[in-house]
Amino acid sequence: MTERQDVTIPANGVELAGWFYPAGQGVEAAPIVVMSHGLSAIRRMNLDAVARDLNAAGLVVLLYDHRSFGDSGGSPRQEADPWAQVRDMRDAISYARTLPGVDPARLGIWGTSYSGGHVLTVAALDRRVKAVVSQVPFTHGERTFGSWVPEKARARLMQRFMDDRAARYAGAEPETVPAAIEGTETAEWVAETDVEGKYVNALTLRSLEMLREYEPHSFISRIAPTPLLMVIAENDTQTPTAWQKEAFALAEEPKQMLGLPCRHYDPYSSHREAAAGAARDWFLKHL
Numbered sequence: 335m336t337e338r339q340d341v342t343i344p345a346n347g348v349e350l351a352g353w354f355y356p357a358g359q360g361v362e363a364a365p366i367v368v369m370s371h372g373l374s375a376i377r378r379m380n381l382d383a384v385a386r387d388l389n390a391a392g393l394v395v396l397l398y399d400h401r402s403f404g405d406s407g408g409s410p411r412q413e414a415d416p417w418a419q420v421r422d423m424r425d426a427i428s429y430a431r432t433l434p435g436v437d438p439a440r441l442g443i444w445g446t447s448y449s450g451g452h453v454l455t456v457a458a459l460d461r462r463v464k465a466v467v468s469q470v471p472f473t474h475g476e477r478t479f480g481s482w483v484p485e486k487a488r489a490r491l492m493q494r495f496m497d498d499r500a501a502r503y504a505g506a507e508p509e510t511v512p513a514a515i516e517g518t519e520t521a522e523w524v525a526e527t528d529v530e531g532k533y534v535n536a537l538t539l540r541s542l543e544m545l546r547e548y549e550p551h552s553f554i555s556r557i558a559p560t561p562l563l564m565v566i567a568e569n570d571t572q573t574p575t576a577w578q579k580e581a582f583a584l585a586e587e588p589k590q591m592l593g594l595p596c597r598h599y600d601p602y603s604s605h606r607e608a609a610a611g612a613a614r615d616w617f618l619k620h621l
Contacts, residue, residue, distance in 0.1 A: 356394055364436060365394065367437045368430050371399070410507070413508065413541055416544055441462060454466070464560065468565070469613070473580075553594075567605075
């Protein structure tokens, strides 16, 4: 395993901040995996360890922050636009194929939570991807929105979406909401992992509106013949387990599912060895 390098990835008019984990000395054409995090998370939260697990097995890794988050460029800040992130992932793939020591024909993508949905979408659309690992993926926008927002609060939130859209059109700054609400599993995970104090606990309100409109499960039947591994948490309430299994059933072969006895964020931490090990083995087999 070699030392990681800071890189800048040009993507659709912004610069994405990333880490590159190169091949060992003397390796000229290693497979590469492109990685990114979930809805409001940044690469400094647990993913360095996952990238190193893959890199130690001989895989080159490119790990980056989404636009408007972490060290990446982009505005408005803290806005998770799923389709902008999908387009950026495809540019990150283009960039990864140019890196030294990489075999551009052996490229895989790894995503978790929100980007777990992105890799399903990108793998269905981009045949440069030769293997995909989707961990605890976001699969259903409308359903997830409904599970996060109590029914009695939905009409009020929909009105806030419309008010925010009108205000932004008139030149106002985007309204933001907390991404990790005190007392939740997400807030617990942030407190454990944001050891550098780099995480910004905010999302634009429009991020939630766009999340509601995004349906990665509708692409999953088009991934084959690209090999798909889905890693799920059996006690996932953030991106509910049943919906992940329902989406997996839509995929064609070759595919595999690994169920872990844990919650949504545990595959990065207490169950990282099992989750990262499965991803490593999948990429080594298919790249």
